[in-house]
Amino acid sequence: xxxEIKEPIRKKWIWIGLVIILLGNVPWYFSEAMVExxxxxxxxxxxxxxxxxxxxSAYLSWLCLTQWSIVEDEEEAxxxxx
Amino acid sequence: MDxxxxxxxxxxxxxxxxxxxxxxxxxxxxxxxxxxxxxxxGYYLAGKNLGFIALFFTLFATQYSGNTIVGYAPxxxxxxFSWLQSISFMTIIIGVYLLFAPRLYVIAKKRNFVTPTDxxxxxxxxxxxxxxxxxxxxxxxxxxxxxxxxxxxxAVSGMTGxxxxxxLAVLVFVIVMLAYEWMGGMKAVAFTDVMQGIVLLIGIIAFxxxxxxxxxxxxxxxxxxxxxxxxxxxxxxxxxxxxNWFSMLxxxxxxxxxxxxxxxxxxxxxxxRTLKKSFARMAWMPLITTGxxxxxxxxxxxxxxxxxxxxxxxxxxxxxxxxxxxxxxxxWIMIIFFGGIVAAIVSTADSVLLSFSxxxxxxxxxxxxNPNASEHRKVMVGKIIGIVxxxxxxxxxxxxxxxxxxxxxxxxxxxVQVFPAFVLGLYWKRLNxxxxxxxxxxxxxxxGILTFTGNKTIYGIHGGVIGLALNFxxxxxxxxxxxxxxxxxxxxxxxxxxxxx
Numbered sequence: 001x002x003x004e005i006k007e008p009i010r011k012k013w014i015w016i017g018l019v020i021i022l023l024g025n026v027p028w029y030f031s032e033a034m035v036e037x038x039x040x041x042x043x044x045x046x047x048x049x050x051x052x053x054x055x056x057s058a059y060l061s062w063l064c065l066t067q068w069s070i071v072e073d074e075e076e077a078x079x080x081x082x
Numbered sequence: 083m084d085x086x087x088x089x090x091x092x093x094x095x096x097x098x099x100x101x102x103x104x105x106x107x108x109x110x111x112x113x114x115x116x117x118x119x120x121x122x123x124g125y126y127l128a129g130k131n132l133g134f135i136a137l138f139f140t141l142f143a144t145q146y147s148g149n150t151i152v153g154y155a156p157x158x159x160x161x162x163f164s165w166l167q168s169i170s171f172m173t174i175i176i177g178v179y180l181l182f183a184p185r186l187y188v189i190a191k192k193r194n195f196v197t198p199t200d201x202x203x204x205x206x207x208x209x210x211x212x213x214x215x216x217x218x219x220x221x222x223x224x225x226x227x228x229x230x231x232x233x234x235x236x237a238v239s240g241m242t243g244x245x246x247x248x249x250l251a252v253l254v255f256v257i258v259m260l261a262y263e264w265m266g267g268m269k270a271v272a273f274t275d276v277m278q279g280i281v282l283l284i285g286i287i288a289f290x291x292x293x294x295x296x297x298x299x300x301x302x303x304x305x306x307x308x309x310x311x312x313x314x315x316x317x318x319x320x321x322x323x324x325x326n327w328f329s330m331l332x333x334x335x336x337x338x339x340x341x342x343x344x345x346x347x348x349x350x351x352x353x354x355r356t357l358k359k360s361f362a363r364m365a366w367m368p369l370i371t372t373g374x375x376x377x378x379x380x381x382x383x384x385x386x387x388x389x390x391x392x393x394x395x396x397x398x399x400x401x402x403x404x405x406x407x408x409x410x411x412x413x414w415i416m417i418i419f420f421g422g423i424v425a426a427i428v429s430t431a432d433s434v435l436l437s438f439s440x441x442x443x444x445x446x447x448x449x450x451x452n453p454n455a456s457e458h459r460k461v462m463v464g465k466i467i468g469i470v471x472x473x474x475x476x477x478x479x480x481x482x483x484x485x486x487x488x489x490x491x492x493x494x495x496x497x498v499q500v501f502p503a504f505v506l507g508l509y510w511k512r513l514n515x516x517x518x519x520x521x522x523x524x525x526x527x528x529x530g531i532l533t534f535t536g537n538k539t540i541y542g543i544h545g546g547v548i549g550l551a552l553n554f555x556x557x558x559x560x561x562x563x564x565x566x567x568x569x570x571x572x573x574x575x576x577x578x579x580x581x582x583x
């Protein structure tokens with residue numbers, strides 16, 4: 001059986017996605033009036049930034065778990081033999 | 083952080099308990115493992131066998147130091163909501179790891195690397211690059227260690243109400259740290275990190291709960307107060323702040339992931355699965371660490387309005403006093419929390435020191451001075467020079483510098499210049515040693531000049547990032563101009579096609 005190798009650097013969409021999230025995660029695109037409405041005590045712009053921070057964490061965490069597998073199968077197979 | 087209400091005997095008791103626990107953990111991680119002192123990877127990388135719990139907590143406790151709390155809360159207090167960036171720039175570190183850690187892990191396991199320099203040597207086989215990289219990394223580590231030593235003294239003397247004076251406090255914890263590190267190497271560092279990380283997390287969460295309670299129980303009311311009294315701290319950031327925010331993402335993301343002790347945690351992982359599981363959890367930690375510390379700073383604006391500069395640095399101590407006064411439960415939680423801050427600083431300092439020693443053992447001594455020495459001897463040399471270095475730094479630490487955040491950016495400026503060599507080198511076969519060397523030199527010089535002439539940032543962009551851009555340009559243009567290297571190293575070829583493993 002041919003093993004499946006997943007290396008994040010080789011998947012362009014990962015990095016395009018990351019750049020888009022980062023662009024959303026810095027508040028350069030708000031007008032001065034976007035302090036209101038307040039959401040859970042956060043000014044509107046701050047709340048959006050927080051949402052993007054959560055998205056960033058979720059995205060990176062998900063990438064680690066699902067898009068990265070180079071020697072895992074071999075190592076796990078070896079581990080079981082011991 | 084002076085005049086804590088709970089300072090004094092209770093603080094001393096908790097700190098002593100922590101010190102003893104650390105020593106016991108150090109003793110047991112070293113006991114019965116001869117291998118630890120006989121081999122470089124045994125001592126410096128815990129035999130490359132760190133499991134998920136130890137690896138995760140050592141990544142966490144090392145990356146988040148005491149300054150993350152004591153320094154970042156006042157920054158949030160002074161700058162307001164734009165300090166939300168502290169969540170982003172701590173998270174992006176994991177994104178940068180994803181650029182290089184997967185392949186580096188495989189090569190490092192295969193070629194038995196101990197330090198980051200091992201990879202550069204393997205890739206470029208150039209004395210110039212190796213020496214320059216060692217210099218930049220030792221500089222960054224030394225500076226970082228110095229900062230931790232200063233912080234230990236401030237935290238302990240503050241917590242014990244000056245009963246334990248600053249210098250004695252540093253000395254005691256340095257000796258504790260040296261003792262457990264001597265006994266158990268990386269294994270001791272990682273296992274103590276588990277305890278130190280847990281204490282820190284509990285402390286931060288309790289701190290936020292206490293803070294919100296004090297401020298009337300509603301975060302909305304706190305921000306309403308800010309909107310009325312200090313609207314600048316809640317307004318949409320100006321263009322320069324946003325540029326600076328992007329620049330921080332680059333500087334911290336690239337800098338923190340390329341720290342020698344960070345790289346060595348990639349090497350030390352038991353397996354790829356352990357490593358990626360740890361990173362996957364780490365991606366969430368900024369939200370409950372720097373994110374909560376940010377909330378602490380914001381609450382501080384309404385609890386203690388009007389603190390300026392140096393006074394605002396006392397914020398965490400001021401708030402802890404109020405929280406400790408709520409009831410006995412919070413009183414003891416605050417004592418543990420302050421012990422946690424000390425633990426967090428120690429957990430960062432021990433990892434940095436270990437990495438420092440490994441560069442001396444494996445790179446300076448093992449590559450240039452006495453390559454034929456036994457591994458036992460190499461380990462010994464690193465341990466001893468590490469101790470000498472600590473006491474050299476202590477001597478400097480007796481005169482602590484001003485604001486903590488300032489030093490934090492400074493050390494990255496030079497260290498980050500190793501990044502192009504390290505990461506471009508992993509993937510781009512054409513990357514040539516000469517331009518890499520000159521890129522590092524010019525990048526470091528430019529970053530240094532900008533910093534020392536008071537231009538730490540230009541239009542919000544950090545000097546280190548500008549130096550790094552120059553460095554990248556020199557590496558890329560230089561490699562295109564240079565003839566592709568004639569000599570091909572089959573072993574390297576194999577590694578760079580990574581994945582025929």
